[in-house]
Amino acid sequence: MENMTERDELLSGRAEALAATNDTDPRYDESGFLIDGYDGEQLDRQERAALRRVEGLSTELQDITEVEYRQLRLERVVLAGVWSxxxxxxxxxxxxxxxxLAETAGSTVLAGVIxxxxxxxxxxWMGSGKAEELREVVIAEGADTVIADSELGPSQRRALEDIVKVKVIDRTALILDIFAQHAKSKEGKAQVELAQLSYLLPRLRGWGESMSRQAGGQAAGGQGMGSRGPGETKIELDRRRINSRMAKLRKEIATMKTARDTKRHSRRSNHVPSVAIAGYTNAGKSSLLNRLTGAGVLVQNQLFATLDPTVRRAETPDGxxxxxxDTVGFVRALPHQLVEAFRSTLEEVAxxxxxLHVVDGSHPDPESQISAVRAVLADVGATSVKEIIVVNKADLADPEVVDRLLRSEKHAIAVSARTGAGIDELRRLVADELPRPDIRVDVVLPYDRGDLLSRxxxxxxxxSTEHEAxxxxxxxxxxxxxxAELEAYARV
Incomplete structure (x- = not known):
């Protein structure tokens, strides 16, 4: 604990020293702006200079025996964010x-800086000076990985890694890693692999033997003199293999999409209405599905617990x-590679x-979750679908926040999938909003056509029904x- 205090004082002292230097710098006026050459986008220099610690992020365990066990298999990470x-x-x-997200991926979060x-x-990404300070935090915490709260360019990640001297990954790579862990179906695994390869392709890094030329022509087969050519470098070979694998995965996903489209068309031809549950990750979508249908799908207090879509049969109160x-959860700045790879699955929503747009009412900023989800829905062409905002976890949420959401959204209802509060009202609302049959018929069904009566x-x-001779x-x-099937029994 003493080390943490000393480090905080060190970082704070550096920030104050830098701010004091700027305050006495003759290039700045009393308001803190450059006297000549104001760039139009100045920020408070003291905040800009400080690498501020965010408290309460550590998930490090206190039981030393458990810590020793987990250190063998879990990465110890420091989080870094740039606030612009x-x-x-x-x-x-x-x-x-x-x-x-880091904890869901199996890491121990030690500290976070902004x-x-x-x-x-x-x-x-964060400037060389601040990267050096981040390096000091990494050393003091004993971390082996830095996770950036943004998508880094290939050169930014390499430059930051060269300074902090530990592995650096970005937010996109972290989310892709979680998806890879949680994908269970053949289609889910193929979609995740395609997204990972799309992310990896521009980030291949070669040095040494990777940049040397392979034997061309027949030289690789031992044909000797006169048959050697420049050939490919290993990194070029890797790129070609990745592109070939991506093409194969796209064909596989297209085949699986055809099978799902056939099932969806069958439901459409029978005029069975469809309801999709979408929302931010960990908002309680699977819990709501279980509560409405008794589906028994996996429910965990974890981000991206559900990746494979689940379709279940349900019934309105009037029969x-x-x-x-149930669909995959969304997140702020969901990697575009995932949106593209999961496009065929997300078409279920469109x-x-x-x-049913599920929102976590207990989240500190539920409005930002709604905006993030709607941004992804716009990407897959689902903006025209009739929407009900379902404010979930109402038993844990601040009543004022719930009231604010219900007032701001046109069609909204508060429920708790855990306790069952509001579920009956939601069922009635779904029944009211679903399209209803609208063609009137007057038929007499023979008593041996009980199948049609059941349908x-x-x-x-x-x-109305009435039993006749x-x-x-x-x-x-x-x-x-x-x-069409009842035409033969129409009452004359």
Whole structure:
């Protein structure tokens, strides 16, 4: 604990010294601006100079025996963020989300730092001086990895790694790693691998033998003189192999998409309405699916616990059938590689009749979650789907926050998937919003056609039934498909 205090004082002292130097610098006026050459985007220099610690991020265990066990298999990480827009609270919330992502990936978070800059440094992302200070934090904490709360360019990551002397990964690589751990289905694994290769391709790094030429022509087969050519470098060979693998994965995913489209078309042809559950990761989508359908899908208090879409049959309070689909969770700045790879899965949302947009009411900034999810939905063309905002975890949320969300959103309801509060009201709301059969029929079904009568009860809206000598006389509203099958029994 003493070491932590000394380090904090050291970093704080450096910031104060730098601020004091600037205050006495003749190039600045009393307001702190450059006297000549004001660049129009100055920030408070003291905040900009300070590499500020964010408290409460450490997930290091206190039991020494458990710590020793976990150190054998878990990475010990320091988080770093560059705050260039928004408020300080936004920057800290973003770093706390990064800490949750790191913990989900199996790491132990030791510390987190935020630096205030007008824009990220094109060379080292956070500036060489601050990278040196980050190096001191890494040494003091005994970390072996730094995670940047942004997507780093290939040269930025290499430059930062050269200074801090430990492995550096960015937010995108971390999310891809979590997806790789959680993918279970064949399609999910293929989508994640495609996203990882898309991320890796521009970041291949070669040196030494990787940059030397391979034997060309027949030289590789031992043909000797007169058959040697320049050939490919190893890094060029790696690129070609990655491109070939990506092409193969795209074909596999396209084949799987065809199978899913066939199932979806079958549901459409039977006019079974579809409802999709979407929302921020860990908002409680799977818990809500289980509560509405008894699906029994995996529920964990963990980011991206669900990657493979689950479709279950459900029923409205008035007996109409519909399908309910759970989808992968979204996150702020979801890597575009993942959006592209999972596009075929996310189309489940775009093709649905109704969207249940689940929001974590207990989150510090639920409005930002709503914006992030809508940004991804716009990418996959799902903006025209009718939307209900479902404010989940209402039992844990601040009542004022819940009221604010319910007032700001046109169609919204507060529920708790854990306790069941509000679930019955949600079922009734879903029933009201789903499309209803609208073709009136007047038929007499023979008593040996109980199958058609059963379908009418499942798929149609029954107005009246009456048992007669020839069969069951039914007035109902039906779908076009069902109308065609009932034509032979229409009452004359």
């Amino acid at each position: 827009e928004g408020t300080a609270e936004d920057a800290e919330n973003s770093l706390r989300e990064l800490a949750a 630096q205030r800059r007008s824009r990220p440094d094109p060379g080292t 109409r059938l519909y399908t309910l689909a 093709d649905s009749d109704l969207l 009418l009860h499942d798929e149609a809206e029954i107005i 020839d069969g069951t006389h039914v007035h109902a509203k039906v779908t076009p498909t069902l109308q």
